[in-house]
Amino acid sequence: MKSKQVYEDNVLRTFVLILDKGDEAFEQIPRFAKDHDITGASLTAVGACRSATLGYFDSEISKYRSTSFDEQVEILSLLGDIATKDDQPTLHAHLVLGRKDSSAVGGHLQSVTVFPTMEVVLTETPAHLCKRVDPETGLALVAIDESSGPE
Numbered sequence: 001m002k003s004k005q006v007y008e009d010n011v012l013r014t015f016v017l018i019l020d021k022g023d024e025a026f027e028q029i030p031r032f033a034k035d036h037d038i039t040g041a042s043l044t045a046v047g048a049c050r051s052a053t054l055g056y057f058d059s060e061i062s063k064y065r066s067t068s069f070d071e072q073v074e075i076l077s078l079l080g081d082i083a084t085k086d087d088q089p090t091l092h093a094h095l096v097l098g099r100k101d102s103s104a105v106g107g108h109l110q111s112v113t114v115f116p117t118m119e120v121v122l123t124e125t126p127a128h129l130c131k132r133v134d135p136e137t138g139l140a141l142v143a144i145d146e147s148s149g150p151e
Contacts, residue, residue, distance in 0.1 A: 047118030054107030
């Protein structure tokens, strides 16, 4: 993975990440955030991949159901955020994939193996974002409270 900081205003930074063939985005992006002390960010991405696993949260069983796609697909859209959970940056993203027949599938990103590239724009948020486990669903959700900064 290559990266470049393309903007800074006071303490807010924007980075462009270029993931290469074979990179696993769900691992690489949080590692980048940790290495650059990013505790809150939003991100978008486009590109292509040779495999991906997407999840769907099934509220009846309070678990994700996973579907794997082992085929070359376009990354039409990836939207997500970085927030801390247990003092570690975590990635929460949703991904839409375009198949060769022009159909699309989407869901909660669980893994993606890039091929040939994935272009990510990651922009820090002005306040630290923290995730807390929601007792009803068991999911780690972004918590907005007094420590998150001004309203």
